[in-house]
Amino acid sequence: MSELSITQTKINYNAVWALAKRELLGFWRTKSRVISSIAQGILFLFVFAGGFSSLSITIDGVPVDSKAFTASGIAAIVILFTGIFGGMSIFRDKMFGFMKELLVAPVSRRTLMFGRTLGISLQTLIQVLIMIGLSITFGYYGYDINLIWRVMLVLPVALLASMGIVGVGLTISTRLNDMQSFGLIQTFIVMPMFWLSGALFAFNSVPLPMQVIMMCNPFTYSVDLFRLMLLGVSYFPFWLDLIVMVVFGAILILIGARSFNKMEVS
Amino acid sequence: MTEIKSNSENIVEVKDLVKIYKDGNVKAIDKISFTVKKGEIFALLGPNGAGKTTTLSVLATLLNATKGATFVNGYNVAKDPDKVRKSIGFVFQEPSVDGEMKGWENLELHAVLYGMPKKERQVKIQEVLKIVDLEDRANTYVKNYSGGMKRRLEIARGLIHEPKVLFLDEPTLGLDPQTRRKIWEKIKELNKGDLNMTILITTHYMDEADELADRICIMDHGKIIVMDTSENLKKQLSGDVIDIQFENVDDQFKFPMIIKQIKEISGVKNISFGTAGSEQEIIPKIQLPPGMPATVTPEIIQARMREILSDPKKLLMAWKKMPMAANMFFSAPLIAKKRIADMFNDKLLEEVPENIKQELIKIKKGEYPEEEVDIEPSLSISCKNGGKQLPLIIQKINENNLIIKSVNMHQPTLEDVFLHYVGSAIREESSNHTKDTKKMIQMRQLRKR
Numbered sequence: 001m002s003e004l005s006i007t008q009t010k011i012n013y014n015a016v017w018a019l020a021k022r023e024l025l026g027f028w029r030t031k032s033r034v035i036s037s038i039a040q041g042i043l044f045l046f047v048f049a050g051g052f053s054s055l056s057i058t059i060d061g062v063p064v065d066s067k068a069f070t071a072s073g074i075a076a077i078v079i080l081f082t083g084i085f086g087g088m089s090i091f092r093d094k095m096f097g098f099m100k101e102l103l104v105a106p107v108s109r110r111t112l113m114f115g116r117t118l119g120i121s122l123q124t125l126i127q128v129l130i131m132i133g134l135s136i137t138f139g140y141y142g143y144d145i146n147l148i149w150r151v152m153l154v155l156p157v158a159l160l161a162s163m164g165i166v167g168v169g170l171t172i173s174t175r176l177n178d179m180q181s182f183g184l185i186q187t188f189i190v191m192p193m194f195w196l197s198g199a200l201f202a203f204n205s206v207p208l209p210m211q212v213i214m215m216c217n218p219f220t221y222s223v224d225l226f227r228l229m230l231l232g233v234s235y236f237p238f239w240l241d242l243i244v245m246v247v248f249g250a251i252l253i254l255i256g257a258r259s260f261n262k263m264e265v266s
Numbered sequence: 267m268t269e270i271k272s273n274s275e276n277i278v279e280v281k282d283l284v285k286i287y288k289d290g291n292v293k294a295i296d297k298i299s300f301t302v303k304k305g306e307i308f309a310l311l312g313p314n315g316a317g318k319t320t321t322l323s324v325l326a327t328l329l330n331a332t333k334g335a336t337f338v339n340g341y342n343v344a345k346d347p348d349k350v351r352k353s354i355g356f357v358f359q360e361p362s363v364d365g366e367m368k369g370w371e372n373l374e375l376h377a378v379l380y381g382m383p384k385k386e387r388q389v390k391i392q393e394v395l396k397i398v399d400l401e402d403r404a405n406t407y408v409k410n411y412s413g414g415m416k417r418r419l420e421i422a423r424g425l426i427h428e429p430k431v432l433f434l435d436e437p438t439l440g441l442d443p444q445t446r447r448k449i450w451e452k453i454k455e456l457n458k459g460d461l462n463m464t465i466l467i468t469t470h471y472m473d474e475a476d477e478l479a480d481r482i483c484i485m486d487h488g489k490i491i492v493m494d495t496s497e498n499l500k501k502q503l504s505g506d507v508i509d510i511q512f513e514n515v516d517d518q519f520k521f522p523m524i525i526k527q528i529k530e531i532s533g534v535k536n537i538s539f540g541t542a543g544s545e546q547e548i549i550p551k552i553q554l555p556p557g558m559p560a561t562v563t564p565e566i567i568q569a570r571m572r573e574i575l576s577d578p579k580k581l582l583m584a585w586k587k588m589p590m591a592a593n594m595f596f597s598a599p600l601i602a603k604k605r606i607a608d609m610f611n612d613k614l615l616e617e618v619p620e621n622i623k624q625e626l627i628k629i630k631k632g633e634y635p636e637e638e639v640d641i642e643p644s645l646s647i648s649c650k651n652g653g654k655q656l657p658l659i660i661q662k663i664n665e666n667n668l669i670i671k672s673v674n675m676h677q678p679t680l681e682d683v684f685l686h687y688v689g690s691a692i693r694e695e696s697s698n699h700t701k702d703t704k705k706m707i708q709m710r711q712l713r714k715r
Contacts, residue, residue, distance in 0.1 A: 018378040026366050097362035101423075104326055105379035106351035178579070180617060 015107045016115040023089065023119025027126075037082070041131045044074045048200055049140060057202045059233045068231055071140035073199030075131040075154075076161075076226040080197075080219060082127050083162045084190055086120035087169015087256070091176055103263075113260045117166045117253070124162040125155060132230075141230075153229040160245055161222035167252030174259040197223045203235045218248040276337075277431055277464045278302035278325065283334035285320055285488075294320040296488035297334070302431075302466060302481075307457050309479035310468040311684065314576060317488040318468035319359055322433050325466070326356050339430045352380065355424030359435040359468075361416050365409030369400060369419055372408060373426060380427040394422040398452060414445035421452060425461075432456065434467040438474060440569040450477055476680040484687050491687045496680060503678035503686060505535070506652030508659065511644045513669040520666055521643060527662045533650040534659070538685055539643065578609045585619055595622055603629055646685055648678065 027033055049070040057064045093099040102112055132151055141147055172185055196210075197219045203211065214220050225241035228234035234241065278301065285295040295317045302308040310318040323329040325338055327347040336343040339353035363372050370391065377387040395401045398418040408416060417437065424432055434453070438446040456463045469475055475482050476496050483493040492499065525537050574580045574591075584591040595606070607629040615623060649655040652675045663670060 012379075012381065014381070015379050018375050022364075022367065022371075022375060025371075029366060093364075096365065097358060097360045098364045099362075100328070100356075100358050101362045101376070102379070104328060104351060104354075104356050105376070106348050106381070107379050178617075 010108060010111075011114055012107045012111045015105075015111050016118060019112065019115025020119035020122060023086070023116060024123055024126075026089070027123045037078070037127055038130060038134070041074065041078070041134055044077075045071060045135060045138065045140065048074060049135075052201070055202075055205075057205070059202070059204070059235060062233050064231060064233055065142070067140045068142070069202070069227070070200060071135040072227045072230045073197075073223060075128055075135065075230070076158075076223040077194055077197070077199050078127045078131050079124050079158055079162050079222065079226075080165055080190065080193055082124040083120060083165030084169040084172070084185075086123060087116075087166050087171075088173045088176075088182075089120070090116065090170060090260075091173040094173075095179075099263075109261050110257070113170070113257055116170070117163060117256075120166050120169070121159055121162045124165075125158055128154070128158045150230050150232075154226060157222070157225050157229055157245075160249060161219075161226070164218070164222075164245070164249030164252040167249070167254070167256035170256030171252070171259045174256075174263045193217055193219045196220070198235070199223045218244055218252075221245055221248075275303060276301040277304045277339055278308075278466060279335075279337040280321070280325070281335045283321070283324065283336060284332045285317075285324060285329065286332045294488050295324070298485070298488070298490045299334075300483055300490065300493060302464060304464055305457070305462050306480045307453070307465045307467065307478050309475040309482045310466070310485055311470065311472070311475045311482050312468075312485035313470055316485040318485055319435055320488075321485075322356075322435050322466065322468055325350075326354055326433055327351055352427065353430045355427065355429035355432045357417075357420045357424045357432070357434045357437055359439060361413075361420070363408045363411075363416055363419055363423070365407065368405050368407055369395075369411070370404040372419065373404075373423055376423050377426050382427065390426050390428075394425045397425065397455075398422040414441055414448065417441065417445070417449060418452070421449070425456070428461075429463070431464045431466060434465060436468055436470070438469075438471065440566070440573050442566045442569075446474070450474070453478055472679065472681040472684055482680070484684060486687075492683075499683045500678050500680065503536075503648050503682055505533075505648060505650040505678075506675050507678050507682045508647045508649065508652055508656055509644060509672075509674045509676075510647070510659070510663070511671045511673075513671050520668065524662060524666050524668070525645070527666075528645075528647060528659055531649075531655055531658045531662070533655045534647060535650065536648045536686060538646045575606070578614050581606070581609070582614070582617055585622060592619065592622060596625070600629075646682065648682065648686070 049067045052066050052070050055066050057066050057069050090099070093102070103109075129151075132154070135141060136143075136147060168189070172189070176182075176185075196214045196217045198214055203214060203220075203224075206214070221236060221241045221244040224234045224236050225238070225245060228238060228241065280301070281299050283295055283298050284293070286293050298317075298321070300308075310321060312318050320329065324331050325336055325343060327343055327350055331344065338350045341349040341353065343350050364375075367375070373391045373394065374387060377391060382390065391404075392401070395404055398421055400415065400418055400422065403411070403415065408419065411419065421434075421437070424434075437453070438449050441449070453465060453467070457465055465478075467474075467478060479496060481493065481495050482499060484491045484499075521539060525539060528534055528537060574584050581591075585595070595603070598606075603625070607626045610618065610626060615626060618626060647655075647659065656673070656675060660670070660673070
């Protein structure tokens with residue numbers, strides 16, 4: 001019932017910020033989430049970056065340090081995990097009834113959605129920064145003063161990428177009605193997007209059929225652009241990455257907004 | 267739809283409201299009309315699944331009406347949802363505060379959503395916290411609040427933006443008696459004090475409606491059955507009410523005959539027949555293990571169990587988390603197990619823990635012999651002068667060789683009124699309880715969608 005959304009579609013920016021702040025505060029206060037995200041990062045770095053260190057990776061004829069390659073991929077993956085599971089916070093609100101309080105408030109759904117998306121995206125940025133910071137500390141990128149502006153360039157990419165991913169999270173969580181389906185989403189959405197994104201292994205080192213599948217995964221392009229910013233190398237041209245990201249991001253966030261608008265809670 | 271102008275005397279107006287859930291083709295509200303005057307406490311009273319929450323949800327712009335016109339504070343709910351939202355405060359049936367935030371933060375977020383400037387927010391939050399006596403707990407995380415405190419916080423939250431009408435959906439569900447009293451006091455203060463707030467309350471507790479409401483509207487199956495002041499409702503049952511409980515009876519077919527005979531006694535006005543304690547059969551008497559804190563009373567646990575038993579999803583959670591709940595299921599009487607089995611369809615059954623699932627499947631297949639189900643029938647008879655009619659009634663019963671367990675005569679209470687209207691209606695339409703339960707669960711699920 002889409003007519004339910006309030007006729008007034010103005011965005012109340014105070015409310016947006018208050019909602020985003022709630023998301024961030026929630027992340028900061030659940031220390032287990034902070035700790036587990038850092039610990040998971042370290043684990044991934046050691047296992048993957050360490051394990052793949054002997055592989056030689058060449059992109060466009062340029063040899064790339066395998067440690068830097070994997071570390072940048074892992075940092076990009078953080079966007080995926082935080083975005084989707086952040087979008088799931090809607091599900092938590094639905095379960096614990098808080099969603100009703102939000103829906104009955106005199107603000108447009110757009111405001112609610114914008115606030116949440118912003119909150120989760122900012123939270124994603126923080127986590128990406130933590131991840132990159134850790135990798136730099138452990139020397140995965142070498143020590144180079146250029147890294148500072150490279151990281152700066154990564155941030156807008158991460159923000160853009162996380163918007164689309166949050167869209168996926170919103171779509172799922174507004175339609176989800178029970179806890180048990182979580183595993184399903186993990187298996188059929190998060191994991192394929194994760195493994196088939198080229199974050200952990202070189203795109204040109206896998207057989208052709210798999211390359212085709214990977215090219216169908218929109219997140220592949222986000223990872224690629226992310227890596228271009230951080231390492232200066234990419235498989236696909238810059239413009240292709242950007243177009244795919246913007247188009248898919250827009251589509252996903254629109255689908256998310258649609259399901260959010262349709263949501264009825266009582 | 268013709269344009270209907272709202273009357274300024276009435277702060278809430280409902281005209282021929284119909285709500286049909288399309289997915290399940292369930293008629294949750296069947297053409298109801300009522301008005302609430304300014305400064306009134308108005309109670310919607312009815313059993314679970316009567317359509318009370320749906321009515322409130324429509325008024326609060328959470329659900330669309332299928333047909334009919336609704337006005338709140340002079341605004342058309344369908345056309346001006348924004349203005350309606352600003353005019354109302356809503357305290358939901360299920361808790362809706364964010365446990366991960368502090369009390370103050372919950373209120374603050376609410377105030378921002380309702381567009382209050384910062385200075386006003388601080389003052390107002392302080393004020394509402396004082397009303398509900400939570401000033402000293404404002405900086406505690408809500409997850410550490412007790413059930414009553416959460417409820418009070420929700421009421422406080424509903425008050426921040428100074429609504430014209432406050433909607434309270436089962437405000438004391440699952441709370442212990444002392445906390446209920448406290449919340450009642452608060453509700454009365456809001457209504458009678460300076461705020462002079464109009465309050466719309468839904469409840470299935472008779473005493474609550476009796477205690478609080480200026481006018482009571484009894485609903486069942488989505489229809490209004492009767493609407494009047496508590497006094498007038500009770501007056502309709504003037505005289506005395508005699509409740510007679512019988513020992514376990516094998517031949518229930520005797521009852522229609524007895525009822526007919528008793529009805530012939532002059533002075534007897536109405537009889538309703540019931541099988542007493544159907545709920546008590548499911549919910550066992552609870553013996554608290556020693557060492558429990560004093561705040562945990564058997565009543566609280568029973569209320570909680572009642573809540574869990576009304577929703578298969580909650581029941582699932584309980585089974586998964588507490589071994590005690592699973593044990594309780596196995597030791598429950600067959601009638602209780604059957605009722606639980608009825609709540610689970612094949613899809614839900616998949617999620618049930620294996621050992622319980624086996625048991626439920628066995629019950630569904632009817633592998634257990636129809637035991638002699640312990641039913642203790644009872645009659646509730648309203649009559650002009652109990653003292654005169656009671657001996658005659660007892661005589662009739664004795665003639666039919668039925669054994670009386672207990673007899674109780676009293677002035678009519680709201681409960682009798684309720685039974686008078688709702689009790690008989692339920693039985694006329696469907697003799698088996700499961701049909702009602704199924705509809706209720708179906709409605710609940712549809713609402714959640």
